[in-house]
Amino acid sequence: MKEGERFTALFEISPEIVVAFGCLFQDQNPMHINDAFAKKHGFPKKIVYGNILNGFLSAFIGERLPVKSVLIHWQKIFYCKPVFCGDTVRLEATVENVSESVGAVQFQYRFISSDGQVVAKGHFQIGLLLEK
Amino acid sequence: MNQVVDIFKDVLDNETLAIRRETVAADVEEWDSLNHIQLIVATEKHFKIKFNSAEIQKWRNVGDMCDAIAVRKGTE
Numbered sequence A: 001m002k003e004g005e006r007f008t009a010l011f012e013i014s015p016e017i018v019v020a021f022g023c024l025f026q027d028q029n030p031m032h033i034n035d036a037f038a039k040k041h042g043f044p045k046k047i048v049y050g051n052i053l054n055g056f057l058s059a060f061i062g063e064r065l066p067v068k069s070v071l072i073h074w075q076k077i078f079y080c081k082p083v084f085c086g087d088t089v090r091l092e093a094t095v096e097n098v099s100e101s102v103g104a105v106q107f108q109y110r111f112i113s114s115d116g117q118v119v120a121k122g123h124f125q126i127g128l129l130l131e132k
Numbered sequence B: 001m002n003q004v005v006d007i008f009k010d011v012l013d014n015e016t017l018a019i020r021r022e023t024v025a026a027d028v029e030e031w032d033s034l035n036h037i038q039l040i041v042a043t044e045k046h047f048k049i050k051f052n053s054a055e056i057q058k059w060r061n062v063g064d065m066c067d068a069i070a071v072r073k074g075t076e
Helices: A015-024 A035-040 A051-064 B002-011 B033-047 B053-058 B062-073
Strands: A006-012 A070-079 A088-099 A104-113 A118-128
Touching: A006 A051, A015 A051, A051 A070, A051 A088, A051 A104, A051 A118, A070 B033, A088 A118, A088 B033, A104 B033, B002 B033, B002 B062, B033 B062, B053 B062
Parallel strands: none
Antiparallel strands: A006 A088, A070 A118, A088 A104, A104 A118
């Protein structure tokens, strides 16, 4: 991986993922499961748990990058716009720094909705692991 | 040295850190393996230099790290 190199992946936010996330992490906040409640707060319908995007980020790092021997050092995410059940988001991640001396690669990333809006963005750093 | 100390304070999130040339990882509670990576990355970014893995494995203390920075920056 070299500085400036970009990787992308598509993720669909299916109803099954949303329901499973709420059950797994015991988050039944009405903003995520009740359309009427979300409408009362200015949204067109219930909004997706923001951390589902972090789950996609994990899948991206674990399975979509050209190396599998990686772990996450840290990640930051800023939520720009809500996403909704049934949306498809495109993750674009660009290598912004490589520290070969310690096997660390930092990325800048964006989640982009199907209508071209940036719904979340941030940075993460991974470590490239050596076999022992 | 002062800039390196500031990097250590920032990365290790400890404003009261006392870092000297003789300091080693065992002297600093927060200086674990993950923070070691962050220290190197932050130092490379701050000074706009790149180390290699062979040289950092030879460092015995903070002083050796400062010397390597000076060599890279041509200020030795």
